[in-house]
Amino acid sequence: MPKKAASKKRERDPEGTRQALIDATVRLMLQQGFAGTSVDMICKEAGMTKGGFFHHFESKEALGKAAVEWWGQMGASFYNAAWQNTAIGALERLHQMLDIMSGFTMRKDENCVCMVGMMSQELASTNPVMQAACAKELQSWNDQVALMLAEAKKQLKPATNFDPKAVAWFLNSLWQGSMLVGKAVDSQAMIRANLKLARTFVDSLFDK
Amino acid sequence: MPKKAASKKRERDPEGTRQALIDATVRLMLQQGFAGTSVDMICKEAGMTKGGFFHHFESKEALGKAAVEWWGQMGASFYNAAWQNTAIGALERLHQMLDIMSGFTMRKDENCVCMVGMMSQELASTNPVMQAACAKELQSWNDQVALMLAEAKKQLKPATNFDPKAVAWFLNSLWQGSMLVGKAVDSQAMIRANLKLARTFVDSLFDK
DNA sequence: TGTTACATACCGACCGGTTTGTATGCCAAA
DNA sequence: TTTGGCATACAAACCGGTCGGTATGTAACA
Incomplete structure (x- = not known):
């Protein structure tokens, strides 16, 4: 803009x-x-x-911060297709988001990796500026997912009571970890398998 | 020696x-x-x-490799308390392992982080030597967990059929991602919450 | 046992190249 | 003519790694 x-x-x-x-x-x-x-x-x-x-x-750090923020906006614009899809129920929106994530593993000549996760892992413990920038992006992703989970709880019968935010962090961590491990063992298929298991996990939170 | x-x-x-x-x-x-x-x-x-x-x-890289390998041995010696505990069933062993992991978040003045995960994230895509070293450690952790899951499948009735290796990668990724995110948002409690959800997930693989 | 010969452990100065960041100036747009 | 976008040149610290040298231990042999 x-x-x-x-x-x-x-x-x-x-x-x-x-x-x-x-x-x-x-x-x-x-x-x-x-x-x-x-x-x-x-x-x-x-x-x-x-x-x-x-x-x-003004510094390399300032550029890193800008890059992380840009990555966050970039990501949100992808996820919004699911997050803002009011035509479908909250659980379906979660499914759609997982599909979008799965799509990230399908691109040729482009590995499924995350700028936020990389900067977090490398810098969070020594660089407060970058840590804050990364935390902010992870937070806002989490808020969106927790929102969907909370809405799904209203729309459907939860099998057991659960904390939407905690489940969102669970999915967030799984996603970051999948990209990390996927890079080390060089397998995008494993990431997709993880996302499939994540889907069954999310489904298991609700009856039927 | x-x-x-x-x-x-x-x-x-x-x-x-x-x-x-x-x-x-x-x-x-x-x-x-x-x-x-x-x-x-x-x-x-x-x-x-x-x-x-x-x-x-002979080089900084050689030291890094040695450090990753040492970290792997170190970790295994902790996990072995659960992995080798033949006195209890396989599912209980998995529970015990999750408890050990939870224990890593409780130490004062020492964050819950992983050398293998850090080196993977930073170097896996550019340094083949370090990538191989990290992949080996992640693999062997995964093999141990998959072994327990396979054994649990024999000892108990699985709710649905599942691939022990795939579930192990799921837990592996969750664990790595939890440490990564935990560092960024500065919350060891979140890691513990994730491990608790992991326990319910593992339990849900089996009937009753 | 004393001596010689050699291997190993370690030191710290030094090398060429790279790092982030600065000082300065040119040139086109307003 | 002023201002902002960008290039050139440079600085000072730091990088991984080498090298000549020394201190220490061990094994062979007289």
Whole structure:
């Protein structure tokens, strides 16, 4: 969403340059992590020089934060197809979300990995700024899922009482862990199998 | 286990020095990750100099591999209390394992984190040596859990048929993801809640 | 037992290259 | 003519790893 209407053809496109830097960061850090990715590499990947980079971001950390936030928005825009689907019941929405997640494992030449999970694992215990940024994204994902679970509880008979937020954290953790383990054992099929089991777990929360 | 009886007092202790380097590595990398931890820092932490370090390990990567392997042995020695407990049934052994995992969240001044998970997340996609080392540890954990699940299947009536290995990967992923998310949102209680839900999930695989 | 010969454990200076970040200046758009 | 976007050049610290040297232990042999 550009702040000014891009009516004229712009030769200079600071907003685009900034986004190009974020895109390059995501691409590289998803492969190599934060510390393993240098500002020089990011600049090269984005077709930019260091001076230009530091014009847009005051530090590497600030860029990392921006990249995590962008990843969160990006993700939400995918998940919204399920989250906002008021045409179907809450449990079906959860199913649809799991299908979307499964879809992430199907892309050719692109592994199913998460920027938030990677930055959390690497930086959460030493970098408060990045930790807060990651926690925020995980929180908001969780809130959405908990919302659906709470709604499903109203629409259906829960088999036993359960805490929507706790179950959401369960699914959140499973998802992050699946991507982590999937990368190590190099199996996207395992991630899909996990999501299938997650579906039966969610179903088992409700009667019938 | 020294090769020769240590009857005399030894001033030099290469085995101990090597282990001290591994210990220091685990301590530091658990906080800062692989790339975020320099060889100099490790040497300082272990009270050793760089020259000495490279006498014991040919590279930083070799040390990382050794640290991951040591972590795997360390973990197995904890889990064995459950894995090898032939006095109880397989499902009870699974319960006991989940309790052990829960215990990891209770330690003061020590977060519940995993060396294997951290190295996987950071290095699996760029460093084949570390990826293989991590995959091996995750595999062997999984094999042990799958074994218990298969045995439980024989001892009890499964509610529905399930694949022990797939369920083991599910639990493995949940466990890794719980530690990851727990670090980001700074909540060991959430990890414990996840493990409790894992227990009900495992129980739901069997009738009654 | 004393001596010689050698292997092992360890030290710390040093190397080339890379790191994040800065200082400065050019050039096009407003 | 001013301002903002970007490039060039540079700084100072730090990186993994090497190297020459020393201290310590062991084995063979006289």
